[in-house]
Amino acid sequence: MVKYILTPTQMDAVNAKGEHILVKGIPGSGKTTVLLTKLQNIVEEDTTANILFITFNNTLQKYIKESLQNDLEEELQIELDKLNVEVYTYHKWAAKMLHKLRMYKDPVEKDTFSTFFKELKGTHRFYTDKKYQSFVEEEIAWIKEKGIKTFDEYKDIRRTGRGTALQANDRKIVYTILEAWNSYLNAKSLYMWQDYANVVNDNINLVNKNFKYDYIFIDEAQDLSQIQLITLRKVARKGIVVAADLGQKIYKTDFTWLSVGIKVQGGRTKKLSGAFRSTKEIMDLANSLLKHDSTLNPEDIEQEYDAEESGLIPGVLNADSYKFETELVAKLIKDIQAQTKADGWEPTIGVLLFESHRLDGWRKSLYYSNIQSEIIRDQYGSALTTGVKLLTMHGAKGLEFDYVIISGLNDRFPSLRNRLEDEITHTIDINRRLLYVSMTRAKENVYLTYKGKPSRYIEELDKNLYRFEVQ
Numbered sequence: 001m002v003k004y005i006l007t008p009t010q011m012d013a014v015n016a017k018g019e020h021i022l023v024k025g026i027p028g029s030g031k032t033t034v035l036l037t038k039l040q041n042i043v044e045e046d047t048t049a050n051i052l053f054i055t056f057n058n059t060l061q062k063y064i065k066e067s068l069q070n071d072l073e074e075e076l077q078i079e080l081d082k083l084n085v086e087v088y089t090y091h092k093w094a095a096k097m098l099h100k101l102r103m104y105k106d107p108v109e110k111d112t113f114s115t116f117f118k119e120l121k122g123t124h125r126f127y128t129d130k131k132y133q134s135f136v137e138e139e140i141a142w143i144k145e146k147g148i149k150t151f152d153e154y155k156d157i158r159r160t161g162r163g164t165a166l167q168a169n170d171r172k173i174v175y176t177i178l179e180a181w182n183s184y185l186n187a188k189s190l191y192m193w194q195d196y197a198n199v200v201n202d203n204i205n206l207v208n209k210n211f212k213y214d215y216i217f218i219d220e221a222q223d224l225s226q227i228q229l230i231t232l233r234k235v236a237r238k239g240i241v242v243a244a245d246l247g248q249k250i251y252k253t254d255f256t257w258l259s260v261g262i263k264v265q266g267g268r269t270k271k272l273s274g275a276f277r278s279t280k281e282i283m284d285l286a287n288s289l290l291k292h293d294s295t296l297n298p299e300d301i302e303q304e305y306d307a308e309e310s311g312l313i314p315g316v317l318n319a320d321s322y323k324f325e326t327e328l329v330a331k332l333i334k335d336i337q338a339q340t341k342a343d344g345w346e347p348t349i350g351v352l353l354f355e356s357h358r359l360d361g362w363r364k365s366l367y368y369s370n371i372q373s374e375i376i377r378d379q380y381g382s383a384l385t386t387g388v389k390l391l392t393m394h395g396a397k398g399l400e401f402d403y404v405i406i407s408g409l410n411d412r413f414p415s416l417r418n419r420l421e422d423e424i425t426h427t428i429d430i431n432r433r434l435l436y437v438s439m440t441r442a443k444e445n446v447y448l449t450y451k452g453k454p455s456r457y458i459e460e461l462d463k464n465l466y467r468f469e470v471q
């Protein structure tokens with residue numbers, strides 16, 4: 001499948017036998033490559049094997065499917081459509097299961113919880129103080145993601161990260177609201193997003209009777225929830241192969257391998273060394289940021305990227321206003337395009353923003369500077385073609401671009417508005433990892449831009465590792 005030779009550690013992971021395999025490694029160490037090669041080896045041996053490959057979001061689903069299609073045709077002259085190989089996001093897969101079992105319900109809209117919450121009456125601060133609404137909603141999502149079914153299970157469960165300050169009575173109130181919310185959903189015949197995995201789990205025997213999966217592959221597993229991983233483990237008949245990196249965890253899900261029943265001890269964990277995407281300069285800068293994380297152990301922030309080649313010096317660019325920032329990015333793109341054209345190639349340039357609703361505005365601004373760009377969102381746009389791509393930082397997960405420009409990194413990122421005291425550190429950590437993931441999407445070089453005052457993360461970067469420019 002690959003146009004290069006896999007390293008001995010990558011080969012060891014590809015050839016690992018056993019029911020449960022965990023592939024660990026820093027960004028660009030080849031986790032996805034190992035998964036795809038392993039999958040190919042299985043179908044090469046048995047073209048009838050039933051395989052499910054779970055990707056994290058719709059963009060990645062498209063990206064993996066296209067990569068797999070190309071590789072299978074090139075290497076094995078087999079069409080993906082002729083195999084029993086499915087590539088899905090967890091949600092699409094669960095929806096498919098529930099449709100087949102006639103248990104499907106539509107998901108809630110963005111504001112359904114808010115409508116429900118406004119009608120609640122009570123004297124506890126969760127009811128009277130509006131700032132607790134999103135806290136309660138996230139706590140309910142957390143309970144469902146853990147697969148918790150009764151108050152007894154919830155009342156004594158140990159918490160890490162957010163929610164640590166919840167007293168016994170607070171938990172009681174959260175659970176009362178959860179029960180009211182479940183009745184509300186039932187009456188409207190809707191599911192909360194987290195319900196899909198729980199319904200699949202409740203009906204796992206039926207699922208297994210109707211669908212037969214020999215192997216399950218999961219990429220970006222660090223961001224799946226406990227209940228999602230449990231269900232996937234239960235449907236894998238022969239083996240489950242999971243790729244994960246805690247340093248890239250950008251969602252609030254919370255599980256341990258033990259809690260999901262995936263056995264990763266001993267030889268079952270394959271830790272990849274090396275990093276093949278980004279230059280040493282990009283990795284050094286990204287690591288100077290990640291080391292501020294309050295939860296990761298030093299061994300999670302691995303430093304083994306010696307194999308990486310040296311390259312350009314990353315840039316941090318500051319402008320006075322939004323208008324100047326977009327002009328600065330336009331100029332940067334033109335410089336990159338002129339340089340690469342002179343060198344005889346055309347790059348992919350990813351322009352990454354935190355907020356999805358800003359993508360269209362940026363596209364227009366770039367257009368006024370004579371730059372054509374394509375928005376990558378859900379199934380739209382391709383990260384596999386050359387040119388300028390606009391997408392969110394979350395949407396860039398798992399993808400790669402020759403050049404990456406991350407914009408909007410001013411002092412309002414991360415936003416701590418409406419965040420409760422015990423959530424602040426967690427919010428800062430999770431957004432730092434998001435920026436780390438975004439930076440490590442770059443192969444040749446990365447640029448960070450902001451207007452006005454810099455984000456706390458810009459201040460955290462090692463100043464010796466980038467070039468600073470003011471417009």
Ligand SMILES: Nc1ncnc2c1ncn2[C@@H]1O[C@H](COP(=O)(O)OP(=O)(O)OP(=O)(O)O)[C@@H](O)[C@H]1O
Pocket residue numbers: 004005006007010025026027028029030031032033034245248276277397398399400440
């Ligand atoms: N042995 C190798 N030699 C050269 N290039 C490699 C090798 N292994 C992987 N690559 C390339 O490195 C890049 C990163 O690989 P891959 O996407 O598999 O890493 P990953 O660990 O899944 O990354 P991430 O976690 O950041 O998404 C890809 O472009 C891939 O083709």
